[in-house]
Amino acid sequence: MIRTLLAASALALTAPFAFAQSMPMADEVPAHIGPAVGDTFPDFAAVSSDGTPVTLAELSAANGVVMVFSRSLDWCPFCQAQSIDLKDAETPLSGMGWNLNLITYDAPDVLAAYGVEHEIPYELLSDTGSAMIDEFGLRNTEVPAGSRYDGIPHPAIIFLSPEGEVLSMLREEGFQTRPPVELILETAHTLAEQES
Secondary structure, eight states: OHHHHHHHHHHHHHHHHHHHHHSOOGGGSOOOSSOOTTOBOTTOEEEETTSOEEEHHHHOOSSEEEEEEOSOTTTOHHHHHHHHHTHHHHHHHHHTTEEEEEEESSOHHHHHHHHHHHTOOSEEEEOTTOHHHHHTTOBOTTSOTTSTTTTOBOOEEEEEOTTOBEEEEEOOSSSSOOOOHHHHHHHHHHHHHHHO
């Protein structure tokens, strides 16, 4: 009887450890938001802030495009701060063969007014129906359907080749913290070197 109790106690004490050992490490947990490196989106299309439809071919530079998916430049202060910070990234990215673009679900006229007011030197793109946001698997599904915020993306920065292949993606957990400009430039430089 005592042996049975001791054996049962030993099993109870080791079971949680065995379970913990079988759990994947944090960096092994797959990301379920956004595309994977190697996915392709050759049919990328959006609307510029002047209302002109644009395609990936028209947006790409020699190495491709840096596509910043942002929630809204109309009401999101974190997105607005990011868009201002990105002004410092436009020229270095261009020098490395990348074209910087920021895409939101905002209407073109909202983006046009914002771009003029804040002297944004890169392209602001409109995805009013969230078609590209959905295509890239970035839609925030926790937002109530039909609300003002329905269709917003989880913020992400995606590096696309001229053919539409995902070369890299930068994301932060939550929406308040965005990848710093230094990391964007470092990633762009690394990818450009791999292509050369």
